[in-house]
Amino acid sequence: MDRITRNRNADYRDFPDKIDWSTWDPNMHATLLFxxxxxxxxxxxxxxxxxxxxxxxxxxxxxxxESPEQAAVREVREEIKVEVDSPKEMGILRFQFVNDECLALHCTVFCASDFQGNPSETVEAEPFWCDFDKIPYERMWADDAFWLPGMLSGKKFDGxxxxxxELMLWRSLRWR
Structure with a gap:
């Protein structure tokens, strides 16, 4: 795949068709843990x-x-002061940002129901519990509305x- 360059005059909406996701090379690896x-x-x-x-x-x-699982557990500890046991990998997300930073982010998504401690606010995050049917998707990244409901029902995914x-230009999502 040709790297996406910082050409401000380019029509970014044309780029998704030019990305070969099978050879795409992320410049950052991250996790999410629900x-x-x-x-x-x-x-x-x-x-x-x-x-x-x-x-x-x-x-x-x-x-x-670190493994993705180790990073997810560490991030939860640092961000909300909770210890998580046995997170389960649910999905892989690949994000290409075509703005000035050209971030290429590979994210491993986990969920867990075994945890200890009371979620606490830190300088990084303010935690809160939310009913599945009241998730504020309008205040989240646009992609979340496509995969999070399925993940919460137990489905694994790749996207x-x-x-x-913050504008989502293109998406592809598959359930495993």
């Missing part, structure tokens, strides 16, 4: 980093030497998404 309790999911008001101001799940960059800033 903690479940009955028909509730633990979400956060994200305060810092990519997606600051949005609703999301705890997560973040995978550090050198590719192209964004220009």
């Amino acid at each position: 903690i479940l309790k009955g028909k509730e999911v633990l979400l956060i008001h994200k305060k810092t980093g990519l997606g600051a101001g949005k609703i999301n799940a705890p997560g973040g960059k995978i550090e050198k030497g 590719e998404f192209v964004f220009d800033g």
Whole structure:
């Protein structure tokens, strides 16, 4: 695949057809971990980093030497002061951002229902429990509305998404 370059005059809407996702090379690896309790999911008001101001799940960059699972558990501990046991991998998301940063993000998504501790606010996140049927998708990344409902019903998935800033330009989603 040809790298997407920082050409501000380009029509970014043409890029998705030119991305060969089988050879796509991410420049960042990250995780998300959704903690479940009955028909509730633990979400956060994200305060810092990519997606600051949005609703999301705890997560973040995978550090050198960490597995995606180890990173997900560490990020939950750091962001909301909760210890998670046995997270289950649910999906893989690939994001290509075509704005100035040209971020190519590979994200492993987990869920877990075994956890200890009370979710606590930190400088990074303000946690809150949310009923599955009241998830504020309008305050989340646009892709979440396509895969999160299925994941919450137990489906595994793979998806590719192209964004220009916060605007989703293109998507592809498959259930496993």
